[in-house]
Amino acid sequence: xxxxxxxxxxxxxxxxIDKRVxxxxxxxxxxxxxxxxxxxxxxxxxxxxGHVRELEGYSNVSSxxxxxxxxxxxxxxxxxxxCLDDAKINLTQENLKRVxxxxxxxxxxxxxxETELRDMYLEGREGVSPFMASAWFPAAPQGQISIxxxxxxxxxxxxxDRASSLMAIGYAARTIIRGKCDFILAGGMEAPVTPxxxxxxxxxxxxxxxxxxxxxxxRPFDRNRDGLAIAEGAGVLTLEGQTRVKQREGAHVYxxxxxxxxxxxxxxxxxxxxxxKQLANAIKIALGDAMLKTxxxxxxxxxxxGSQLGDATExxxxxDVFGEYASKIIVSAPKSIYGNMxxxxxxxxxxxxxxxxxHSMVPPTINYETPDPQCDLNLCIxxxxxxxxxxxxxxxRGRGGINCVLILQKP
Amino acid sequence: xxxxxxxxxxxxxxxxxxxxIQENEIVPGARLDESLGIDSTEMVEISVVIKKELGIIxxxxxxxxxxxxxxxxGILKNRTS
Numbered sequence: 001x002x003x004x005x006x007x008x009x010x011x012x013x014x015x016x017i018d019k020r021v022x023x024x025x026x027x028x029x030x031x032x033x034x035x036x037x038x039x040x041x042x043x044x045x046x047x048x049x050g051h052v053r054e055l056e057g058y059s060n061v062s063s064x065x066x067x068x069x070x071x072x073x074x075x076x077x078x079x080x081x082x083c084l085d086d087a088k089i090n091l092t093q094e095n096l097k098r099v100x101x102x103x104x105x106x107x108x109x110x111x112x113x114e115t116e117l118r119d120m121y122l123e124g125r126e127g128v129s130p131f132m133a134s135a136w137f138p139a140a141p142q143g144q145i146s147i148x149x150x151x152x153x154x155x156x157x158x159x160x161d162r163a164s165s166l167m168a169i170g171y172a173a174r175t176i177i178r179g180k181c182d183f184i185l186a187g188g189m190e191a192p193v194t195p196x197x198x199x200x201x202x203x204x205x206x207x208x209x210x211x212x213x214x215x216x217x218x219r220p221f222d223r224n225r226d227g228l229a230i231a232e233g234a235g236v237l238t239l240e241g242q243t244r245v246k247q248r249e250g251a252h253v254y255x256x257x258x259x260x261x262x263x264x265x266x267x268x269x270x271x272x273x274x275x276x277k278q279l280a281n282a283i284k285i286a287l288g289d290a291m292l293k294t295x296x297x298x299x300x301x302x303x304x305x306g307s308q309l310g311d312a313t314e315x316x317x318x319x320d321v322f323g324e325y326a327s328k329i330i331v332s333a334p335k336s337i338y339g340n341m342x343x344x345x346x347x348x349x350x351x352x353x354x355x356x357x358x359h360s361m362v363p364p365t366i367n368y369e370t371p372d373p374q375c376d377l378n379l380c381i382x383x384x385x386x387x388x389x390x391x392x393x394x395x396x397r398g399r400g401g402i403n404c405v406l407i408l409q410k411p
Numbered sequence: 412x413x414x415x416x417x418x419x420x421x422x423x424x425x426x427x428x429x430x431x432i433q434e435n436e437i438v439p440g441a442r443l444d445e446s447l448g449i450d451s452t453e454m455v456e457i458s459v460v461i462k463k464e465l466g467i468i469x470x471x472x473x474x475x476x477x478x479x480x481x482x483x484x485g486i487l488k489n490r491t492s
Contacts, residue, residue: 126459134452
């Protein structure tokens with residue numbers, strides 16, 4: 001595929017909101033997963049999560065608007081502004097009809113929805129805020145970003161569980177290639193640390209129950225893994241085509257998107273297919289799209305769901321496609337540091353990989369202690385490792401058998 | 412509560428609460444959409460709070476005719492007199 005450049009990064013995460021703080025925490029493998037204390041979670045099987053701190057310090061959203069939107073829209077607005085600042089893009093000088101917004105989200109804005117539903121049962125239908133209708137649904141942040149900046153171009157919100165934002169980025173890149181937009185704000189947001197959302201995540205059976213050791217709970221590819229720790233946050237990128245990047249003064253390219261592939265397992269509504277064939281196919285499609293050989297890939301940012309089947313089948317797909325070279329490629333799941341942001345996990349993986357390419361340093365998987373023969377990969381464990389990364393592959397998977405693969409190249 | 416001043420004071424407190432604005436931002440005769448950027452959803456929110464706090468239901472045909480703060484004061488005054 002034609003190269004699409006990533007020229008701006010906006011991060012709202014448990015590991016930091018500022019780009020430098022985020023990278024310092026990732027590099028050091030400092031866990032940000034904590035016990036949930038925002039509400040009484042004592043009866044939940046899993047009660048740990050990555051929490052965003054100090055959002056208000058970075059926010060220019062008015063208190064009047066904050067009453068009408070959910071936390072996931074607030075985080076998306078802050079990430080968008082940070083991204084535009086980072087990209088040095090002045091929207092007053094852009095044709096806003098040619099700017100798009102592509103966001104990914106899995107579960108919607110439940111903090112707002114839960115509060116209003118409680119009021120509906122306590123006070124009747126008039127207890128519900130009229131803003132409920134426009135606050136909770138997955139495309140609400142896209143709408144708020146468009147209103148805030150007056151962005152009027154072709155835009156979409158993708159709902160594909162934990163693959164949502166990686167898929168949104170893939171579609172955004174293709175939209176620029178098709179000539180529908182000049183540049184796109186692409187990414188995702190998720191706010192699952194609420195009583196009902198946490199309950200739904202728990203019933204999926206995907207969460208770690210290692211509540212006594214929050215920082216050590218999320219351990220992708222470790223033999224004693226028992227699931228993921230959820231996290232809240234948002235990430236936004238600016239995507240631009242090559243001609244525009246060359247013409248735009250001050251544009252800095254973190255990485256180029258050069259390949260994308262997606263498939264579905266068609267087997268089970270929650271668990272991935274045990275044969276991993278469709279994930280392997282998605283990897284092959286992305287490699288073909290990028291016109292790369294397997295030996296061209298220097299680093300794989302893995303999905304690392306932390307489930308027994310998830311990590312074993314991800315390993316199998318990598319081994320099936322890469323063959324003997326699979327034991328040589330360095331692999332990690334840096335989301336083990338701050339938690340799994342579900343629909344926003346893909347954009348955070350892209351941001352982390354961009355910073356890894358820029359700093360020539362592989363971000364680690366943390367909490368890895370006991371090797372698992374079913375996950376026999378060359379993992380970067382606990383601390384970052386120096387390595388020049390020319391081509392990197394990012395894998396995201398979602399419930400319902402969704403497989404998504406994106407390939408980035410050093411500029 | 413039926414004097415003009417009492418109604419205005421109460422309505423201003425409702426506006427402040429719903430819209431998160433300062434009292435001096437309210438221009439009684441000005442259009443609500445132009446002076447305070449009030450949209451139809453915020454108008455519904457204001458009418459819900461009026462019902463809760465004053466027990467007065469603004470009907471749909473009345474809501475459509477409201478353009479200013481003074482318009483609401485007029486309706487409330489008629490209902491309470």
